[in-house]
Amino acid sequence: xxxxxxxxxxxxxxxxxxxxxxxxxxxxxxxxxxxxxxxxxxxxxxxxxxxxxxxxxxxxxxxxxxxxxxxxxxxxxxxxxxxxxxxxxxxxxxxxxxxxxxxxxxxxxxxxxxxxxxxxxxxxxxxxxxxxxxxxxxxxxxxxxxxxxxxxxxxxxxxxxxxxxxxxxxxxxxxxxxxxxxxxxxxxxxxxxxxxxxxxxxxxxxxxxxxxxxxxxxxxxxxxxxxxxxxxxxxxxxxxxxxxxxxxxxxxxxxxxxxxxxxxxxxxxxxxxxxxxxxxxxxxxxxxxxxxxxxxxxxxxxxxxxxxxxxxxxxxxxxxxxxxxxxxxxxxxxxxxxxxxxxxxxxxxxxxxxxxxxxxxxxxxxxxxxxxxxxxxxxxxxxxxxxxxxxxxxxxxxxxxxxxxxxxxxxxxxxxxxxxxxxxxxxxxxxxxxxxxxxxxxxxxxxxxxxxxxxxxxxxxxxxxxxxxxxxxxxxxxxxxxxxxxxxxxxxxxxxxxxxxxxxxxxxxxxxxxxxxxxxxxxxxxxxxxxxxxxxxxxxx
Amino acid sequence: xxxxxxxxxxxxxxxxxxxxxxxxxxxxxxxxxxxxxxxxxxxxxxxxxxxxxxxxxxxxxxxxxxxxxxxxxxxxxxxxxxxxxxxxxxxxxxxxxxxxxxxxxxxxxxxxxxxxxxxxxxxxxxxxxxxxxxxxxxxxxxxxxxxxxxxxxxxxxxxxxxxxxxxxxxxxxxxxxxxxxxxxxxxxxxxxxxxxxxxxxxxxxxxxxxxxxxxxxxxxxxxxxxxxxxxxxxxxxxxxxxxxxxxxxxxxxxxxxxxxxxxxxxxxxxxxxxxxxx
Numbered sequence: 054x055x056x057x058x059x060x061x062x063x064x065x066x067x068x069x070x071x072x073x074x075x076x077x078x079x080x081x082x083x084x085x086x087x088x089x090x091x092x093x094x095x096x097x098x099x100x101x102x103x104x105x106x107x108x109x110x111x112x113x114x115x116x117x118x119x120x121x122x123x124x125x126x127x128x129x130x131x132x133x134x135x136x137x138x139x140x141x142x143x144x145x146x147x148x149x150x151x152x153x154x155x156x157x158x159x160x161x162x163x164x165x166x167x168x169x170x171x172x173x174x175x176x177x178x179x180x181x182x183x184x185x186x187x188x189x190x191x192x193x194x195x196x197x198x199x200x201x202x203x204x205x206x207x208x209x210x211x212x213x214x215x216x217x218x219x220x221x222x223x224x225x226x227x228x229x230x231x232x233x234x235x236x237x238x239x240x241x242x243x244x245x246x247x248x249x250x251x252x253x254x255x256x257x258x259x260x261x262x263x264x265x266x267x268x269x270x271x272x273x274x275x276x277x278x279x280x281x282x283x284x285x286x287x288x289x290x291x292x293x294x295x296x297x298x299x300x301x302x303x304x305x306x307x308x309x310x311x312x313x314x315x316x317x318x319x320x321x322x323x324x325x326x327x328x329x330x331x332x333x334x335x336x337x338x339x340x341x342x343x344x345x346x347x348x349x350x351x352x353x354x355x356x357x358x359x360x361x362x363x364x365x366x367x368x369x370x371x372x373x374x375x376x377x378x379x380x381x382x383x384x385x386x387x388x389x390x391x392x393x394x395x396x397x398x399x400x401x402x403x404x405x406x407x408x409x410x411x412x413x414x415x416x417x418x419x420x421x422x423x424x425x426x427x428x429x430x431x432x433x434x435x436x437x438x439x440x441x442x443x444x445x446x447x448x449x450x451x452x453x454x455x456x457x458x459x460x461x462x463x464x465x466x467x468x469x470x471x472x473x474x475x476x477x478x479x480x481x482x483x484x485x486x487x488x489x490x491x492x493x494x495x496x497x498x499x500x501x502x503x504x505x506x507x508x509x510x511x512x513x514x515x516x517x518x519x520x521x522x523x524x525x526x527x528x529x530x531x532x533x534x535x536x537x538x539x540x541x542x543x544x545x546x547x548x549x550x551x552x553x554x555x556x557x558x559x560x561x562x563x564x565x566x567x568x569x570x571x572x573x574x575x576x577x578x579x580x581x582x583x584x585x586x587x588x589x590x591x592x593x594x
Numbered sequence: 595x596x597x598x599x600x601x602x603x604x605x606x607x608x609x610x611x612x613x614x615x616x617x618x619x620x621x622x623x624x625x626x627x628x629x630x631x632x633x634x635x636x637x638x639x640x641x642x643x644x645x646x647x648x649x650x651x652x653x654x655x656x657x658x659x660x661x662x663x664x665x666x667x668x669x670x671x672x673x674x675x676x677x678x679x680x681x682x683x684x685x686x687x688x689x690x691x692x693x694x695x696x697x698x699x700x701x702x703x704x705x706x707x708x709x710x711x712x713x714x715x716x717x718x719x720x721x722x723x724x725x726x727x728x729x730x731x732x733x734x735x736x737x738x739x740x741x742x743x744x745x746x747x748x749x750x751x752x753x754x755x756x757x758x759x760x761x762x763x764x765x766x767x768x769x770x771x772x773x774x775x776x777x778x779x780x781x782x783x784x785x786x787x788x789x790x791x792x793x794x795x796x797x798x799x800x801x802x803x804x805x806x807x808x809x810x811x812x813x814x815x816x817x818x819x820x821x822x823x824x825x826x827x828x829x830x831x832x833x834x835x836x837x838x839x840x841x842x843x844x845x846x847x848x849x850x851x852x853x854x855x856x857x858x859x860x861x862x863x864x865x866x867x868x869x870x871x872x
Contacts, residue, residue: 392764419770432761436783442762445779446769490765497769 061088061128062265063112063150063233068125070107070116081107081120082289089233094259094266096280096297098273098312100512101483104289105269109235111135112267113152114142129233148178151226153219155238160222161210167194167221168206174228193224198254215378216247220254227258234259237269244377244539249583252278271512273313274585277301285309315513316542332403333533334366334389334501339398339408341384341557358384359395360557366501371527371534373544373565375580376554385554386503386537390424391415403500420450420497427506429486433478439489440465440474446496457496464492468522484515488522495526503535508543520547541580545569553577600862607858613851617668617844624665632662632818643836652836654827663818664840670819671848674735674804675797681739683793686746691777693747694754705751708744716741720803724812731814734807738800749792753785787863794856798849805845820845 065088070081082104089095099105110116112127112134127134129150137145146152154160162170171193172186181189187206194202197220210218219239226234236255240248256279259266270276276283280297285306293306304310341359358381366372376382387393389400391407400408402421410418423446426432433442443464444457452460462474468488470481478486487507494502504523508516524547527534538544544551545565552562553576561574572578602608630636635657643652643660651660693704711719720737727733757763758781766780805821807813813822820841827837 390768392767416770416772419768422768424765424768426761426765428761432765434762434766434780434784437780445766445771449769449771449775493765493769 060091062091063089064128066126069123071123073119080289085291087284089265089267092263093281094268094279096276096283097269098276099286103286105286106237147174148229149231150233151231152235153222153226153239155241163210167208171225174225197224215243219251233265235267245583273316278585315517331368332365333368335401337363337399340396357557362559369531371548373536373548373551375541375544380554381557382537382554386505390422390503422501423494423499425490425494425504425507428510429483432490435478438475443493443496468492484511487519501533505537597862601858604858604861606854610851610854613847617848620665621669621672628662632666640834651840654837663823666818667820670817671801675801678735678738678800679793679796682743686743687750690747690750691754694751695758695777708747712744729812729814738803742796757781787860791856791860794852798852
């Protein structure tokens with residue numbers, strides 16, 4: 054599959070990259086060809102494991118050990134980048150091709166001031182005097198829109214926010230005015246509002262400087278926001294390549310269509326409402342302050358994570374808690390399941406004050422509220438067979454071992470993983486592990502399940518499956534669900550009511566439809582507007 | 595893949611295991627091959643190796659058979675190494691686990707206690723303890739255990755501190771497992787590989803410590819050990835090199851074998867690492 058453009062800056066032809074023996078497939082990418090034209094933003098989209106980052110790594114000469122390009126060429130300015138020596142590659146990097154990474158914290162040196170790190174880019178290529186480098190660094194920081202650049206230039210990375218760090222990374226990548234900028238998931242680790250700002254910045258810089266951008270992402274929303282052209286990858290092959298507008302509106306390949314459809318749409322399901330109006334959980338005036346232990350010479354620090362939070366959750370109802378990182382939404386979830394103890398306020402669970410329990414009484418009541426965790430890789434003990442992992446809860450609550458294990462089998466069946474009780478967690482994929490996590494939460498017949506970002510670590514297509522499973526189980530078992538997420542759209546799909554949080558306070562709460570379609574508060578509107586690719590709708594086939 | 599197959603993938607570990615088994619066999623066969631006490635004087639002193647039939651490793655300054663001493667010494671070295679490590683683990687693992695799991699004041703108290711032992715030089719403390727308790731196998735084992743548990747406690751504490759906030763541990767708390775169950779079933783199995791590796795190294799260090807104590811004349815006077823043999827031969831090292839050479843090689847091989855086995859165990863116990871190697 055090839056596409057011809059008038060003026061390609063970078064052109065990849067038949068690129069095939071071999072993986073080391075014993076990997077789950079032979080080639081990371083196979084026979085991939087695409088161009089990046091002068092002054093365009095080319096998006097490479099795919100789910101994890103699709104090989105979308107591999108081509109970028111090959112261009113930069115940064116392929117991991119044991120992985121090498123075995124066929125094809127990458128033409129840039131008349132030379133094949135695959136045949137360059139390490140030394141020639143180094144000259145090219147930064148100077149003519151810049152790169153920004155996903156995690157701005159780990160990509161910056163924590164012990165170096167921001168200004169010094171930017172100057173270092175000039176130094177590496179032997180340009181300018183130290184004075185000039187500082188001036189250039191300052192100008193760059195101004196260009197990428199960091200507030201108070203004179204102060205920021207003397208700051209250490211940890212003193213900046215995630216969005217500001219990503220801006221510094223962009224400044225470093227732009228320092229030598231490269232012709233091509235490669236951005237590998239640069240906004241994935243950021244909040245939606247910050248993500249929107251960074252996307253805006255990249256598009257703005259691209260237009261002002263006339264650069265070409267190769268933007269790697271898993272998010273079709275981002276594609277809709279900034280791409281000129283798009284290349285969809287799956288299992289190391291290109292499944293679709295074309296104008297972004299066209300691909301988004303009329304996807305030809307069934308996989309592309311599935312990916313686009315898997316994005317939670319703006320169409321909000323009719324409000325179902327709870328079947329009853331008996332309150333299950335009443336939260337009143339919850340406060341939680343985290344104090345870091347001060348030492349002899351440093352004062353203790355206080356962070357107010359929850360500030361006078363009150364809400365009611367009815368039996369059989371799904372309530373979504375939405376907010377950006379640091380809004381206190383996870384702390385709220387952890388207080389509800391009593392992994393944290395609130396400082397003040399009550400958590401009344403059908404009449405019993407759950408927040409006042411402790412020790413053995415708390416342990417005996419824990420089965421009533423269960424949690425589905427965010428990270429499917431960290432939430433299962435690597436040395437426990439999954440059947441046992443699910444049965445441990447009932448066993449701790451005095452169910453005989455044999456019976457608990459038999460129940461675990463049934464639960465695995467229920468979440469679509471029948472007959473796998475004897476396997477270890479590492480034999481499952483992320484989505485399957487999340488199903489196991491759900492089975493574990495169900496094992497104790499809880500009245501309430503708290504799902505803390507339960508789908509945000511998963512690929513969109515898997516995300517949709519897990520949401521469907523949750524919805525299905527909720528109906529079958531008439532569960533109440535507290536769904537914590539940073540993604541308003543996901544919340545709108547599954548929740549009856551939505552609570553929006555900011556800085557530890559509830560900003561707005563109401564039925565999902567109302568919050569999503571007619572938000573009352575400015576902050577909610579801001580969150581909604583920041584969602585990438587909102588305007589776009591899939592055209593009817 | 596079975597546990598042993600994974601272990602055997604590491605060639606070095608296999609070699610180590612074979613050496614270790616040979617030494618264990620030596621210890622077991624010692625009373626059969628040399629039924630007489632290794633302290634008995636059986637021939638002319640200073641026989642060099644192979645000089646007289648039946649005395650392949652020669653005799654020492656008093657005419658005792660070096661080969662007999664070596665075989666009987668294997669038993670003492672292994673016994674002291676293993677038992678003192680087990681005792682050290684029995685002290686260090688629970689202390690480290692409790693400090694790491696509960697944190698806060700409990701952690702502070704236990705760690706200050708541990709530091710108290712760490713500030714005293716190991717060997718000096720061991721000498722003092724053996725001297726006070728009178729040299730015997732029991733007192734040597736105790737002394738070695740008492741000086742070698744602090745690193746265990748610190749390692750286990752560090753592992754527990756990093757593991758106790760893992761989501762699977764929190765999940766276990768949520769389903770109502772008691773603290774004891776969580777410590778024993780959720781966290782401890784995940785700290786096993788570093789503990790086992792450390793333990794195999796500790797057996798090696800314990801053997802060296804025992805040798806050093808015997809070298810200084812603080813060994814149990816009733817049992818022959820490699821350290822004693824080297825200690826007794828140090829004055830005549832230029833006339834009779836074999837008296838210190840053979841026990842020295844025995845110590846070297848044992849310690850090396852234990853290290854290799856420890857590394858192999860680490861691979862075998864960590865299925866993910868083992869897969870990356872293959």
